[in-house]
Amino acid sequence: xxxxxxxxxIARELDVSISTVSKALKNxxxxxxxxxxxxxxxxxxxxxxxxxIAISLKNKRTKNIGVILPDIVHHFFTTVxxxxxxxxxxxxxxxxxxxxxxxxxxxxxxxxxxANGSIDGFIMALSAGTQLKNDYNHLRQVTDQGIxxxxxxxxxxxxxxxxxxxxxxxxxxxxxxxxxxxxxxxIALLTSEAHFNVSEKRAEGYxxxxxxxxxxxxxxxxxxxxxxxxxxxxxxxFFRRTNPDAVLCVNxxxxxxxxxxxxxxxxxxxxxxxxxxxxxxxLSRYSIPSLTSIAQHGELMGETAARLLVDRIEADxxxxxxxxxxxxxxxxxxxxxxxxx
Amino acid sequence: xxxxxxxxxIARELDVSISTVSKALKNxxxxxxxxxxxxxxxxxxxxxxxxxIAISLKNKRTKNIGVILPDIVHHFFTTVxxxxxxxxxxxxxxxxxxxxxxxxxxxxxxxxxxANGSIDGFIMALSAGTQLKNDYNHLRQVTDQGIxxxxxxxxxxxxxxxxxxxxxxxxxxxxxxxxxxxxxxxIALLTSEAHFNVSEKRAEGYxxxxxxxxxxxxxxxxxxxxxxxxxxxxxxxFFRRTNPDAVLCVNxxxxxxxxxxxxxxxxxxxxxxxxxxxxxxxLSRYSIPSLTSIAQHGELMGETAARLLVDRIEADxxxxxxxxxxxxxxxxxxxxxxxxx
DNA sequence: TTGTAGGCGTTATCAC
DNA sequence: GTGATAACGCCTACAA
Numbered sequence: 001x002x003x004x005x006x007x008x009x010i011a012r013e014l015d016v017s018i019s020t021v022s023k024a025l026k027n028x029x030x031x032x033x034x035x036x037x038x039x040x041x042x043x044x045x046x047x048x049x050x051x052x053i054a055i056s057l058k059n060k061r062t063k064n065i066g067v068i069l070p071d072i073v074h075h076f077f078t079t080v081x082x083x084x085x086x087x088x089x090x091x092x093x094x095x096x097x098x099x100x101x102x103x104x105x106x107x108x109x110x111x112x113x114x115a116n117g118s119i120d121g122f123i124m125a126l127s128a129g130t131q132l133k134n135d136y137n138h139l140r141q142v143t144d145q146g147i148x149x150x151x152x153x154x155x156x157x158x159x160x161x162x163x164x165x166x167x168x169x170x171x172x173x174x175x176x177x178x179x180x181x182x183x184x185x186x187i188a189l190l191t192s193e194a195h196f197n198v199s200e201k202r203a204e205g206y207x208x209x210x211x212x213x214x215x216x217x218x219x220x221x222x223x224x225x226x227x228x229x230x231x232x233x234x235x236x237x238f239f240r241r242t243n244p245d246a247v248l249c250v251n252x253x254x255x256x257x258x259x260x261x262x263x264x265x266x267x268x269x270x271x272x273x274x275x276x277x278x279x280x281x282x283l284s285r286y287s288i289p290s291l292t293s294i295a296q297h298g299e300l301m302g303e304t305a306a307r308l309l310v311d312r313i314e315a316d317x318x319x320x321x322x323x324x325x326x327x328x329x330x331x332x333x334x335x336x337x338x339x340x341x
Numbered sequence: 342x343x344x345x346x347x348x349x350x351i352a353r354e355l356d357v358s359i360s361t362v363s364k365a366l367k368n369x370x371x372x373x374x375x376x377x378x379x380x381x382x383x384x385x386x387x388x389x390x391x392x393x394i395a396i397s398l399k400n401k402r403t404k405n406i407g408v409i410l411p412d413i414v415h416h417f418f419t420t421v422x423x424x425x426x427x428x429x430x431x432x433x434x435x436x437x438x439x440x441x442x443x444x445x446x447x448x449x450x451x452x453x454x455x456a457n458g459s460i461d462g463f464i465m466a467l468s469a470g471t472q473l474k475n476d477y478n479h480l481r482q483v484t485d486q487g488i489x490x491x492x493x494x495x496x497x498x499x500x501x502x503x504x505x506x507x508x509x510x511x512x513x514x515x516x517x518x519x520x521x522x523x524x525x526x527x528i529a530l531l532t533s534e535a536h537f538n539v540s541e542k543r544a545e546g547y548x549x550x551x552x553x554x555x556x557x558x559x560x561x562x563x564x565x566x567x568x569x570x571x572x573x574x575x576x577x578x579f580f581r582r583t584n585p586d587a588v589l590c591v592n593x594x595x596x597x598x599x600x601x602x603x604x605x606x607x608x609x610x611x612x613x614x615x616x617x618x619x620x621x622x623x624l625s626r627y628s629i630p631s632l633t634s635i636a637q638h639g640e641l642m643g644e645t646a647a648r649l650l651v652d653r654i655e656a657d658x659x660x661x662x663x664x665x666x667x668x669x670x671x672x673x674x675x676x677x678x679x680x681x682x
Numbered sequence: 683t684t685g686t687a688g689g690c691g692t693t694a695t696c697a698c
Numbered sequence: 699g700t701g702a703t704a705a706c707g708c709c710t711a712c713a714a
Contacts, residue, residue, distance in 0.1 A: 017700065288629050
């Protein structure tokens with residue numbers, strides 16, 4: 001077991017000073033060809049690599065970025081993460097990932113853990129708990145210290161920072177409009193509890209589309225489901241009772257479950273009922289019938305967030321005092337599949 | 342913007358020495374009550390937190406663990422990751438995540454990036470590229486430096502380290518046996534290219550079950566698919582040609598696609614054809630019909646890997662010279678759903 | 683009870 | 699050309 005070698009080791013071995021070794025390895029003009037070759041050969045032989053931690057301490061930058069996600073079972077967050085990771089790596093950054101599990105407390109703990117020097121900046125989507133509690137002091141604490149922060153998807157106006165969102169309202173509007181244009185009249189909305197910013201926005205788009213096409217707004221046709229989809233049968237009675245000819249769901253799990261219940265009630269999709277779901281994930285692609293869905297372009301969102309963050313991290317400190325924060329809007333798009341006509 | 346405060350700042354402000362501050366904050370007996378209170382109050386006021394990087398440099402341990410995954414779109418790796426993250430956090434470690442994208446080169450780059458002090462140990466599953474190339478020098482380089490490494494799922498005998506695997510062979514065997522017991526005779530296997538260790542193991546289980554139940558082995562019934570599932574119709578002709586009454590798939594995507602093709606050919610599932618897939622993911626749960634699948638207990642695998650790693654990291658250095666490496670086997674189990682009888 | 687000094691590994695400045 | 703020194707932030711053995 002050959003232990004990790006340091007500048008000091010090389011210096012001792014070659015009987016030169018540490019600073020000479022350091023310079024030689026950087027190919028400094030100051031050092032004689034002879035010495036440089038000797039040092040470099042030795043370093044190569046023993047596979048010398050500078051210690052990241054020491055460099056971090058010296059430079060006060062870690063080349064790590066902290067990512068805090070509410071969960072990782074939702075395909076959407078997975079793709080965002082991938083986008084972040086890809087972009088960050090390309091610019092020489094590592095990604096430290098933490099999962100808040102939708103809990104306020106875990107989010108706070110994770111942020112504090114990372115904020116003490118481990119990372120140069122944060123990318124995160126707010127946990128359900130945080131949105132419910134409406135407490136953003138831990139975020140402000142971070143930004144107050146001058147640590148750059150980028151929020152995506154689940155954002156808040158309460159914190160001044162860069163943001164990346166999708167046009168949820170517009171996407172829902174277009175989806176409903178699409179179904180109206182193909183002749184649907186009784187369009188149901190399956191949404192989740194309202195403290196999720198995004199659900200709210202999607203509901204707004206739903207209502208706007210109805211209004212603009214002079215369809216009656218029937219609150220009976222709106223079903224609010226709990227965020228965790230434990231109970232299998234919640235929506236079964238709903239469909240029997242309300243008998244819709246189209247359904248918009250705020251995620252693909254609701255959508256697939258809806259199709260399942262509708263089919264078991266003898267409905268054909270899309271002939272009798274059209275279904276569209278948010279999140280163009282694996283379920284949408286492989287369900288039977290495959291699901292027309294609203295792609296949120298998670299990977300692009302991740303890349304965008306990472307770009308904003310790295311730019312901010314590497315921004316000149318001259319113009320640090322009064323930054324103009326940016327909110328980038330990613331356009332969602334509808335992917336047509338078999339569940340609509 | 343209140344900048345991060347250091348021991349030095351406190352010392353200067355309170356006109357004491359740095360070491361006094363350090364000790365006072367640790368509630369050392371050496372320091373007078375008076376001084377301690379003064380220092381602690383000040384530290385609290387300015388929200389002092391020790392700098393992780395400095396501590397890492399001093400202690401030569403980062404409390405970070407590096408996780409390298411081949412991809413993150415497969416639900417299995419996602420769940421493993423979650424298990425690692427959960428366990429690691431509970432023991433005070435952060436997780437640095439890198440994705441090799443199934444590429445040998447990226448795997449090497451990521452490992453080198455992290456191996457220079459950023460992490461205390463690695464958890465990883467080998468990329469496809471690495472298994473294909475059969476080159477494990479980057480792993481040995483890491484273990485040779487005394488950095489603990491735990492391999493999971495996609496492992497190799499070529500590297501001496503702790504490992505976590507599932508009993509793939511046995512699981513496939515049991516799945517096939519189950520279908521034989523319910524009267525199936527023509528059992529197909531959809532597998533991926535053989536350089537994947539796990540696919541190979543699963544195929545072995547398939548063959549063993551056939552042999553032990555005196556069913557003929559018909560190579561026509563085995564379809565080897567490329568790892569990336571771009572081509573949609575690869576298996577369609579296969580089913581028409583071979584007309585199986587049961588199918589075992591090495592992942593759930595193959596399984597769901599199979600069901601789709603079979604259904605479009607007028608077959609009923611499970612009456613005409615039974616289907617079982619590896620990976621108990623979201624597709625299995627929500628497909629129509631829902632898919633009987635082999636749960637690999639990814640979260641447990643992740644926790645186990647993290648436990649092995651942290652134990653190894655924190656192991657006494659006395660018994661470091663000749664470690665006995667452990668391979669833990671996680672038992673896969675069959676989750677019965679609608680695609681089998 | 684408090685402070686000094688040295689070290690973790692690296693780099694930059696300045697002196698020889 | 700080379701090397702000594704200080705600094706990044708923290709800790710600790712030892713001196714005062």
